[in-house]
Amino acid sequence: MKSKILLALIIIGSMFLAGCGKTAPADNLQQQEEQSSGAAAQESVSASSAETAIDYTQYLKKTWVMKKEADNSAGNAVSFTISNLEKGKLKAEFIVVGPAPSHPNNIADFEGTIINGTAECQFNDSRGNQGIIKLSFKAKNEMEASIKLTDQGEDSIARPPAGTFQFVPYNLKDVEGFSLIEDQSFPVDLNSWGKVKFVSGKLTAGSHIPVVFYLTDQDGNILYNFKAALPYMVDVKAVSFDDVSNDGLTDIIIIVDDAYPGQGNNPLATVYFQKADGSFENDLKLDQEINASGSNKDIKAVRSYLAQYHASGL
Template identity: 30%
Template sequence: MRKGGVVFLKIIKMTLNGMALNNKTKTIIIAICLLFGLTGCDKNTNFKGSIEEIVQHEEEVTEKISEDTEPEMVEKMEEEKSISKKDQQEEIKEDLIDYSKYLKRIWIPEEGENFSDYRYSFVFTKIDKGAIEGRLATDTNVSEYYFSTSSYEKKAIVFSGTVYYGLAKCSFSNENNGEGSITFQFYESDRIEAKLDYFTDVEGETDKDTEKSYLFRPYTISDFDSVDELNINYNENTTFSTNLNQWGEIKFVSGTNDFAHPYPVVFLTNEKDEIFFQFNGLVNGFDVIEINIEDLNEDGLKDITIILGVPEYPEAERLTGVFYQAEDGRFYMDESREKRWEVEN
């Protein structure tokens, strides 16, 4: 049989293998195709014989083709199957990474790595479908920017990028902070390794910590206590849990520290006392008397009213401050008002 006939027979067989037919039916069809193929393809060849002879001839040729080609085909199929299985496993691995636990928390350097002065801190505001966004603070805690819209936008570095299998590559560029890129590696043990790949400020100076890696962990109430060896006297009357828009189930924790000039503190935390949000701009010398939650500007988001006073002197004046909730969940005071805190007698 000529080479062209062998190729023709191979094609017919591969086609039939993909059809739901039994072996006997396939053999007969191949034999008939072979009969017509041989008659049309080679006019100088006089091939005669019964169906049985043709079938026998087909089986001999098929066996020869199978011996020569099937091992390669099987090997190729196994290789493709292995690649497909690997792709599926990688997709499953990506789906198993729970990025939600990294959101909203404030991340500070691990103890011993510029921990006391919070050289860097950051929050992730969005991680969805491979996209990631957040805010980075330098030389202070990122929570210091929360209560002021202007300082938040000017000083907090807004970064964005992509995340893939626990590795995020982000960049930033703006007139207030310069430009740079950051790499984040997410670990299962509530740790994130961050590397400032490059950072050039608005004057063109390169940051001293460029290409250095830091290990970060969640910012907790105990961290706040440890700064300057403060201790917070918590107020049970203004410490409670509630559901707060995109924050979900959250806990309000408030109290007063025992510093030389006591000042009140209010946090949003989870059940582990990890700080998600810290209300700033409260007035020294007062305690938190009351916290009210209500949508005051009718934008569909719950706002927070904090009332400060002196428990030992109920007749003394009280201060009322309103923190409006922004679309990204943070709270800010109305900077257009002459006085952020209203005096109540």
């Protein structure tokens, strides 16, 4: 009898162990599925975070121009600059280049909100054209702009072209005949511009050879063009960065030599005052007064004249 009871207990125990063995793989599978689902969710969150973490400041303040090889038959040349970008909202300006000085450039300001890497903005330009410009933020140093005209002004000169175009930053290497003046080009921290490079150069493609000054980033992308109103064929002698207007913003003093070979020195000073929006303003009348006074021999003399000028309240 005892042996029968013992045999029954052995059989029941074996059945219990077999049942446990069958449920273990199911538990493991459920655990693996939960882990896989969690990992997939984490990857999804990471991808979403990467999308929202795009640094759109890399598109700021550069002059975006049409890619020549792709858009050389698009019609009027268009460029645009994004001047401000906060909390996904951008402010920008586009320029359509006129065919001649008698037909000046067409300009329009526009605003928009970036959603999923795209901003759709309405514009009303200086020639009476209205439309929509859709900006798509591509890889670094490339953007796409789709331009659609909803109403056309009577003046067809410098009208924005309709279509989709590729844009890249305007770079020093794109400036025809540009020759760097290395000893008068400097890295500088310019308030809202941050750390940039002040670049002096000459345009040597023609016979006049004007001097030019730019602000660029570390890759040579042009952020600002000073459009100097100086004589042709001058040599840059000195550049200085000072807050000469005492407003907390860094201004720029430039001295060039306008002398013909063998005629000695003929210095000319010009001053660019920085404004609150980061642009620079040149007072031609003040430049003439500085140069007429003879206070243009060196940076110290220009600073002294400007100190007296501002102290007088002029």
